[in-house]
């Protein structure tokens with residue numbers, strides 16, 4: 219019989235992702251993982267199933283922190299969390315477009331950093347394919363409702379085109395290094411694809427606003443000497459926060475189950 223102690227989990231972010239993840243953890247749905255506390259920069263009152271704590275307090279009692287709050291949290295706290303010996307599961311992978319931070323996190327410790335696949339699929343196979351040799355053409359097309367893609371840096375002309383669009387409008391074309399920083403809450407998937415293929419500059423990204431996008435879609439196309447790959451996903455958006463797809467917290471829970479050592483997992 220296994221005598222491994224359960225993972226003590228601290229959750230940062232009580233939003234679209236955090237509420238589902240925290241609720242499932244508190245209900246004991248992830249064997250081998252317990253919700254110890256929640257960290258959020260808003261007062262949460264009695265609505266949470268575990269005490270609200272500061273990040274510093276969380277580090278005293280947790281051995282695994284789940285980030286479901288935003289890229290800024292990874293930037294501000296990532297290295298501190300890992301240096302304290304606490305593992306970190308990151309949802310906001312877009313923070314890694316900062317090469318210095320990415321290197322720091324990947325080399326920091328003794329805590330270990332992990333990334334959830336989040337809203338995009340096929341990352342496992344892309345990672346496997348890349349081990350045979352570089353993928354020479356990788357493209358991601360993300361299509362979302364226009365309102366979820368509006369950004370403070372956009373000019374009136376672009377905002378006007380997005381708001382009056384009657385069909386798909388490409389709002390940015392760039393690489394996985396440029397795009398997630400421009401849409402910090404909406405294109406972490408680009409950075410996740412880059413993590414899988416090992417090169418942010420090699421992943422070309424097209425961000426499309428479509429007023430008819432009842433589903434958010436992410437299409438990954440890649441090819442190399444050994445084969446070609448195409449993954450297309452279409453998700454219902456979260457009702458309260460349509461920038462995030464409903465499946466994302468379940469991807470986080472799946473990652474957590476693997477980290478908690480559940481057997482029978484597809485890794």
Ligand SMILES: NC(=O)C1=CN([C@@H]2O[C@H](COP(=O)(O)OP(=O)(O)OC[C@H]3O[C@@H](n4cnc5c(N)ncnc54)[C@H](O)[C@@H]3O)[C@@H](O)[C@H]2O)C=CC1
Nearest residue numbers: 231232233234235258259286287288309310336337406462
């Ligand atoms: N990898 C992926 O496929 C995806 C990643 N994400 C990432 O996950 C993040 C969270 O997503 P949602 O739950 O939908 O966002 P949300 O906006 O619904 O909730 C975020 C929560 O984090 C809290 N928060 C924000 N900044 C904080 C800080 N500095 N310290 C403590 N708490 C803070 C907010 O108060 C809020 O409760 C997104 O910003 C995005 O970066 C989101 C969707 C997909």
Ligand SMILES: O=C([O-])CC(=O)C(=O)O
Nearest residue numbers: 337404405406407462463
């Ligand atoms: O939830 C999604 O479909 C994708 C998303 O917001 C992100 O990549 O940041």
